[in-house]
Amino acid sequence: MNILILGATGFIGSVVAARLADEGHVVTGLGRTPARAALKQPTIKWRRADLSRMTQPDDWRDILKGQHAVVNCAGALQDGLSDDLSATQTEAMLALYAAEKPSSILVVQISARTDGAGSHLPFLATKRAADTVLASSGLPYVILRPALVLGRNAHGGTALLRALSAFPFVLPLIHADSAVETVAVDDVAAAVSASISGLFPSGSDIELAAEERYTLADLVKLHRAWLGLPDAPVLSIPPVLARPVTWLADMAGYLGWRSPLRSTAMTVMSEGVSMSSPTPSSLPTLSAAATLAANPSGVQDLWFARLYLLKAPVIAGLSLFWLLSGLIPLLAPGQASAPFLPFMPADAAMALTILTCLIDMAFGAAVLFRPLARRSLLGMFAVSLAYLAGGTVLEPALWLDPLGPLVKVLPSLLLTLTALAILDER
Incomplete structure (x- = not known):
């Protein structure tokens, strides 16, 4: 099959693209800066495009020619100099759906659980709007809603987990007791592959999470052990004391820096990351411990963890x-x-x-x-x-x-x- 992947240079998209290419599909990756990705994954066709500027159906017609499926791995956490959530996560997707009609191109949408804490924020509201239109579009589709995604690489929330776990002496955490469910990035890629192969009927809306549930503190300690560092006590920080950091992170977002300490992430984490329905038994998922064990850390991971918050x-x-x-x-x-x-x-x-x-x-x-x-x-x-x-x-x-x-x-x-x-x- 010919498959177009949006956000193919990202944390999830790069793994999905590699999996589908290995399975013999002809993969085209869409990204804002694909030059380095093209060197790392030369078997994939790369096209440079900015979703925030692709808000009209005509912007998509040439790119969609010959494609059998579209996998949307693109997304952003919060508005800022580098991101426009409404344009990227809603307007571009609505333009894509309109451009696809009346074809039968399958859309696999990687979304998120959009209710609960933070549901009113642009991050989840724009995803929910795109999901709603997709469900009523008449196009064949599968929506996948992963929990906190873990993998060999790290970006955003997973990068923050590693950075917090490498703190010296104590582990300073906000919402330390919040429940967090995880899913391996390879399992997300497997779910995309299953969707492409027709394992799930059109209209499926699937939450992806391993059975095990952790507190945020337990998950950080798990990463600390993965890095080979001795256990450390948790220092629980009241959210009110973290507001100056969150405010600075939000300001940095308007300058183009994508910090996982922004207010959207803090609001979502106040309730935790948990799914409301079990993952289908046809999609076995690795626990966080098994995911980390399958990818032993090296000194480069320790360097990354220690340097991340120093940037x-x-x-x-x-x-x-x-x-x-x-x-x-x-x-x-x-x-x-x-x-x-x-x-x-x-x-x-x-x-x-x-x-x-x-x-x-x-x-x-x-x-x-x-x-x-x-x-x-x-x-x-x-x-x-x-x-x-x-x-x-x-x-x-x-x-x-x-x-x-x-x-x-x-x-x-x-x-x-x-x-x-x-x-x-x-």
Whole structure:
């Protein structure tokens, strides 16, 4: 069969695409940035597209030509600079359904349980709207609603679980006693395969979860043991104390950063993640313990867990460093331009000082915007090297200055390289 997968570069979509390709299907993967995925999965046909801009039926007609099934693995947690939930999860899907008619293309929709806590939030409301229209569209469809998805890789909530489990000394948790059901990402891919093969009749609406139910604290401790770390006590944090972190995470979302600590995730977790109906017996599911045991951790997993929550303070620290390094000299520009006076006229020294300050501040502001972060970090690195080279040539004695104006650039270079190394989200 020819199968189109939406969100094929994502955590779930990449596994689904690999499974269907291994089964002999001709898979086309749709994603916003498929270049790296094309290198990792060359047997899949890749097409670049942004669902948030595919809100009219005509946007889909060419892509749907020759396809027998569409698997929707795309989704986002919360509105922000990088995500428009209404466009991606509702409008694009309605346009897709309209473009499919009157064909018999099967739609396999990976959704979520849309009632309970957070049901009014855009994350679940937009999914529910798309599911409702799909159910009344007359198209053949299967809706799959997985619980918290675990796998070898990690993204979003699963990444946060690993990060929390690697905390030193204690495990700081909000809603530590909330019940959480899980499902292995391979089992989600198996359910998609079963849907494609016709195991489930059109109109099926299936919840996917293993039989075992954990508390959030138990699940974090399970991951901690998986990482090879000794047990640690749980520090239960009242939700009210976590609101500043949630607020900052929401603000970061408007700058393009997809933090799992945003308010939507916290609201959903207040009730836990549990399914209302059992998974069909024809779809055996692995427990969280079995899922982790089937994928033994390595040192790279421990590195990821320890670095994950450090990304935000690293980026924020670099931003503050560059903003202040540009702002402080502007408070006394005459004094700041003094080192240039032996080499150029006073007006030129003043102009150069102001220019370098503005460059520093521009990098400090731009790095906070996710779409500009990589270029900003590369700019920081290049400018830092230029400062070191210029200072060495013009005033080599600065290397011996008690305040270390050149020596202090070296740690910022290393921090910039660290930020570049951990910048990618998937």
